[in-house]
Amino acid sequence: MKFRETVIQALSSLAVNRLRSLLTILGVAVGVFSIIAVMTALDAVDKSVESGLTSLGANTFQIQKYPATVFGGAHARNIYANRKDITWQQALFFRKSMENSARTIGFVITSQGARAKYGNIDTNPDVVLTGGDENFAASNGYAVQEGRNLGESDIRYARGTAVLGRELRETLFPAGGNPIGATVKVNGEVYTVIGVFEKKGAAFGQSQDNFVLIPITRYLDHVDEKSSIAITVEALSRSDYPHALDQAIGSMRSVRGLGVTMANDFEIRTNESLIDSFREIKIAISTGAFIISFMALLTAGVGIMNIMLVSVTERTREIGIRKSVGAPRRSILRQFLLEALFLSLAGGVIGIFTGIAAGNLVALQFNLPPLFPWVWTVVSLIVCSAIGMAFGLFPAWKAAGLNTVDALRPK
Amino acid sequence: MMKTTKGPAVIIMKELCKFYEMGEEVVRALDSIDLDFMLNDYAAIMGPSGSGKSTLMNIIGCLDTPTSGRYELNGQNVADLNDDALAVIRNREIGFVFQTFNLLPRLNCLRNVELPLIYAGVGPEEREERAAEALKQVGLGDRIKHRPSELSGGQIQRVAIARALVNKPSIILADEPTGNLDTATSHDIMEIFGKLSDAGNTIILITHEEDIARFTRRIIRLRDGKIESDSRR
Numbered sequence: 001m002k003f004r005e006t007v008i009q010a011l012s013s014l015a016v017n018r019l020r021s022l023l024t025i026l027g028v029a030v031g032v033f034s035i036i037a038v039m040t041a042l043d044a045v046d047k048s049v050e051s052g053l054t055s056l057g058a059n060t061f062q063i064q065k066y067p068a069t070v071f072g073g074a075h076a077r078n079i080y081a082n083r084k085d086i087t088w089q090q091a092l093f094f095r096k097s098m099e100n101s102a103r104t105i106g107f108v109i110t111s112q113g114a115r116a117k118y119g120n121i122d123t124n125p126d127v128v129l130t131g132g133d134e135n136f137a138a139s140n141g142y143a144v145q146e147g148r149n150l151g152e153s154d155i156r157y158a159r160g161t162a163v164l165g166r167e168l169r170e171t172l173f174p175a176g177g178n179p180i181g182a183t184v185k186v187n188g189e190v191y192t193v194i195g196v197f198e199k200k201g202a203a204f205g206q207s208q209d210n211f212v213l214i215p216i217t218r219y220l221d222h223v224d225e226k227s228s229i230a231i232t233v234e235a236l237s238r239s240d241y242p243h244a245l246d247q248a249i250g251s252m253r254s255v256r257g258l259g260v261t262m263a264n265d266f267e268i269r270t271n272e273s274l275i276d277s278f279r280e281i282k283i284a285i286s287t288g289a290f291i292i293s294f295m296a297l298l299t300a301g302v303g304i305m306n307i308m309l310v311s312v313t314e315r316t317r318e319i320g321i322r323k324s325v326g327a328p329r330r331s332i333l334r335q336f337l338l339e340a341l342f343l344s345l346a347g348g349v350i351g352i353f354t355g356i357a358a359g360n361l362v363a364l365q366f367n368l369p370p371l372f373p374w375v376w377t378v379v380s381l382i383v384c385s386a387i388g389m390a391f392g393l394f395p396a397w398k399a400a401g402l403n404t405v406d407a408l409r410p411k
Numbered sequence: 412m413m414k415t416t417k418g419p420a421v422i423i424m425k426e427l428c429k430f431y432e433m434g435e436e437v438v439r440a441l442d443s444i445d446l447d448f449m450l451n452d453y454a455a456i457m458g459p460s461g462s463g464k465s466t467l468m469n470i471i472g473c474l475d476t477p478t479s480g481r482y483e484l485n486g487q488n489v490a491d492l493n494d495d496a497l498a499v500i501r502n503r504e505i506g507f508v509f510q511t512f513n514l515l516p517r518l519n520c521l522r523n524v525e526l527p528l529i530y531a532g533v534g535p536e537e538r539e540e541r542a543a544e545a546l547k548q549v550g551l552g553d554r555i556k557h558r559p560s561e562l563s564g565g566q567i568q569r570v571a572i573a574r575a576l577v578n579k580p581s582i583i584l585a586d587e588p589t590g591n592l593d594t595a596t597s598h599d600i601m602e603i604f605g606k607l608s609d610a611g612n613t614i615i616l617i618t619h620e621e622d623i624a625r626f627t628r629r630i631i632r633l634r635d636g637k638i639e640s641d642s643r644r
């Protein structure tokens with residue numbers, strides 16, 4: 001019998017039991033959906049991660065109490081939480097000891113959810129309040145667009161001056177106008193605007209321009225005196241970067257009073273470490289998705305086998321009739337195998353399209369361009385075919401091996 | 412060759428045996444059968460239940476193989492062919508008509524009749540043509556798009572006969588073809604068989620009804636796996 005006939009036969013058999021076929025297909029679709037959705041989303045995020053995570057300036061690293069990401073739940077979280085804050089005193093000592101080993105050393109404290117006000121314009125409580133020094137802009141890749149940056153005297157005298165991120169400027173001064181010299185309120189504190197930064201753009205869908213920078217000394221005096229300070233170090237040159245890193249660790253250890261046997265109680269963040277920690281997350285998520293999908297597909301495969309066995313039993317008479325008019329074993333085998341294959345492939349195709357749609361929806365949330373994960377699509381189709389074949393083989397073999405006389409006998 | 416009356420032999424059976432093991436006991440369903448069928452034979456195989464007529468029918472139809480002995484169909488020994496080789500023989504040489512009709516309920520008449528041609532590898536257009544022709548032969552030329560569920564018992568059996576005919580087989584084998592039909596319809600069906608016989612077909616049918624057997628030209632009676640009588644008219 002020609003292949004085309006077998007395909008038509010298999011499809012029409014599946015069409016008879018629509019609901020049953022659909023439910024079986026759904027099982028496969030769920031398995032494929034989970035892997036495709038996760039992989040599409042991860043690939044989309046991955047595309048922008050390099051640029052997004054390279055937020056620190058060139059040859060720059062940061063010393064902090066917390067690592068970029070924390071794995072391992074409450075216990076791991078507590079280890080970092082129990083560390084002592086990096087205090088202003090420690091920061092100053094550190095700067096002193098690093099004076100000749102770094103081009104700039106900046107201090108920064110940030111807190112989320114501040115609310116800024118100018119005249120009768122009030123922002124949402126989503127403004128980042130940053131306490132920093134004159135080096136903050138350079139270390140974090142911000143350039144001054146209007147007015148001036150924080151100066152040394154702003155820090156020394158803890159002045160109530162502020163430099164606005166581009167987005168915050170547009171929110172507070174929608175008509176344009178000159179913000180320099182204007183008086184804004186942030187969480188009730190009054191600041192005089194001295195400058196505006198250029199737009200930096202978004203990373204992971206997070207605006208990096210909706211913030212206000214005030215002198216760190218002002219921050220400690222008026223906002224929160226018990227904050228852990230992040231120290232940003234810019235090495236003298238690219239070649240000096242590893243040396244500066246070593247020196248900084250040594251200085252920080254002595255500033256923190258650590259004995260030789262004690263582990264570091266602070267973290268070094270570099271652009272590379274941020275990307276690395278993203279990769280770790282990515283691997284963890286994709287491994288999870290892979291295992292879940294594998295389980296789901298295995299279950300779906302068992303479902304296919306189950307439904308095909310039922311189908312063989314139900315259609316014993318049909319098989320007998322076909323064999324009596326001359327169907328060879330391989331033709332019966334092929335028919336049932338194709339039915340199983342169609343079930344799993346249909347599920348695969350549905351899973352792929354819904355998965356890509358869902359993955360791209362996530363990408364959209366992060367303002368990332370949509371993408372089509374070719375590799376995962378092909379892999380999914382191959383895996384689906386394999387599952388359909390593997391789990392369809394036994395029922396098909398059983399159908400093909402039926403004794404014609406027994407199959408024709410009325411029950 | 413014995414009892415040769417006319418034409419060449421289509422089927423030659425020599426010392427054909429079929430034994431079944433039922434636990435300790437060996438059931439001799441067919442016990443050394445010698446039987447020939449000639450071209451254009453129109454024969455009825457009769458016998459009470461358990462006489463072995465169904466077993467004989469299955470072996471003649473290449474649905475089953477004998478335990479021992481020789482079975483030649485059109486000069487080819489088919490006694491020890493494997494499953495797939497038998498399928499090819501069934502497809503080319505034999506047309507079945509069953510008591511329970513055995514049509515595929517999902518397919519319309521035309522598609523049901525086409526079935527043997529599909530497995531013979533005949534192309535779609537020729538298939539349709541030949542199936543329609545076979546249906547016309549049994550008087551159902553105007554019902555080709557109907558499904559079996561839309562037809563009467565007699566009509567369904569005629570579709571089954573059309574299916575048996577369509578591959579131009581060496582023999583048409585009918586197992587109690589009127590067993591599920593009323594008397595009037597049964598006689599209609601037997602008339603069709605009569606016409607097919609007149610057209611030169613070789614027909615073997617199994618029945619336990621004397622008035623059905625009377626339509627044929629030869630009656631073979633089985634008892635306990637042996638031939639009790641074999642008479643021609």
